[in-house]
Amino acid sequence: MCNVNSRIRVYLINMTVQRRGVKPHSKNPENSEIEKKIKRAYAQRQVSSWRTNLTSVVLVLVLVLVGVTGLVLWICFSWSHNFTHTLVSRNEILTQPRVFNIECSQDYKKYKHFAGCTPSKCGRAISDSVVSLDEAQKLRRLAERGLSLAGSDGGASILDLHSGALSMGKQFVNIYRYFKNEIRDIFTEEDFELYSNVRNRIQAAIAETFGLDSQQMYLTKPTFFSRINSTSAKTTHDEYWHPHIDKETYGSFDYTSLLYLSDYGVDFGGGRFVFMDAGQNWTVEPRAGRLSFFSSGSENLHHVEKVTWGTRYAITVSFTCDHDYAIDNPSLA
Ligand SMILES: O=C(O)CCC(=O)C(=O)O
Ligand SMILES: [Fe+2]
Numbered sequence: 001m002c003n004v005n006s007r008i009r010v011y012l013i014n015m016t017v018q019r020r021g022v023k024p025h026s027k028n029p030e031n032s033e034i035e036k037k038i039k040r041a042y043a044q045r046q047v048s049s050w051r052t053n054l055t056s057v058v059l060v061l062v063l064v065l066v067g068v069t070g071l072v073l074w075i076c077f078s079w080s081h082n083f084t085h086t087l088v089s090r091n092e093i094l095t096q097p098r099v100f101n102i103e104c105s106q107d108y109k110k111y112k113h114f115a116g117c118t119p120s121k122c123g124r125a126i127s128d129s130v131v132s133l134d135e136a137q138k139l140r141r142l143a144e145r146g147l148s149l150a151g152s153d154g155g156a157s158i159l160d161l162h163s164g165a166l167s168m169g170k171q172f173v174n175i176y177r178y179f180k181n182e183i184r185d186i187f188t189e190e191d192f193e194l195y196s197n198v199r200n201r202i203q204a205a206i207a208e209t210f211g212l213d214s215q216q217m218y219l220t221k222p223t224f225f226s227r228i229n230s231t232s233a234k235t236t237h238d239e240y241w242h243p244h245i246d247k248e249t250y251g252s253f254d255y256t257s258l259l260y261l262s263d264y265g266v267d268f269g270g271g272r273f274v275f276m277d278a279g280q281n282w283t284v285e286p287r288a289g290r291l292s293f294f295s296s297g298s299e300n301l302h303h304v305e306k307v308t309w310g311t312r313y314a315i316t317v318s319f320t321c322d323h324d325y326a327i328d329n330p331s332l333a
Contacts, residue, residue, distance in 0.1 A: 094129070100123050270307045
């Protein structure tokens with residue numbers, strides 16, 4: 001194509017020169033100067049046409065790249081959505097506990113067996129009728145008061161009424177030692193009664209669901225209030241979002257329960273609880289008064305999504321079958 005064009009151009013040059021009455025390819029210096037100019041102009045036009053072609057190619061490549069990236073992102077998004085299911089959404093109110101039975105892992109075999117308590121029937125359950133909204137709101141105020149005394153530098157902060165541990169900066173203090181008698185200005189006997197009462201009902205619900213003897217279950221540590229916001233964690237113990245198995249993390253746990261004190265999507269964003277099965281995730285959306293409980297072995301690998309805004313309050317209430325790891329209800333005495 002370019003060759004044909006150049007031939008036509010040379011022909012036109014010759015015709016121009018002939019029309020001016022000059023012999024083509026004449027040795028006349030004036031004519032050769034004109035030829036040079038025309039050739040230079042032609043060369044410039046060719047360079048600019050290559051540039052235009054190159055720009056078009058780059059543009060097409062960029063468009064293709066953007067298209068492919070979009071497609072990959074879309075596939076990834078729909079893939080992760082297809083495999084994440086909502087077990088219970090915040091908007092639903094469960095009138096009946098929602099129970100999912102799962103085969104127990106081998107984890108419990110590594111520990112002493114306690115008939116009537118050690119998990120032989122495993123699973124997960126969610127109930128909105130063990131704790132009332134009013135009770136959850138009272139417990140949330142208790143948590144707000146306690147955690148307002150200190151708190152971690154970022155991520156999760158905890159308050160353990162049993163041991164007295166409260167996050168403060170990058171470490172913990174013991175509220176009973178730190179605040180001494182002033183603690184009675186912060187918490188009341190009624191607060192502690194409510195806490196113990198709620199704990200008893202949680203224990204009964206777990207026993208009923210898994211067919212256990214409630215008398216053989218003991219509260220164990222850590223049992224604590226948590227407050228999570230979107231600030232970034234400064235220490236590893238304030239990083240709450242890692243997938244984990246409670247039995248592995250805490251040893252004594254046989255049954256874990258979580259009582260939510262605030263609402264997903266209203267009080268905070270992110271922060272859903274996620275059960276992680278092979279290739280599938282199941283989320284529990286917190287709502288104030290919602291109780292979620294499960295056997296603590298690797299059949300219930302889980303994590304909490306990062307909180308993106310607002311503040312999330314919850315209580316982790318843990319049970320063991322081993323009396324050696326039992327803890328008492330907290331008291332102000
Ligand atoms: O707060 C939650 O939803 C889960 C907390 C948790 O996984 C734990 O305390 O082990
Ligand atoms: Fe956990």
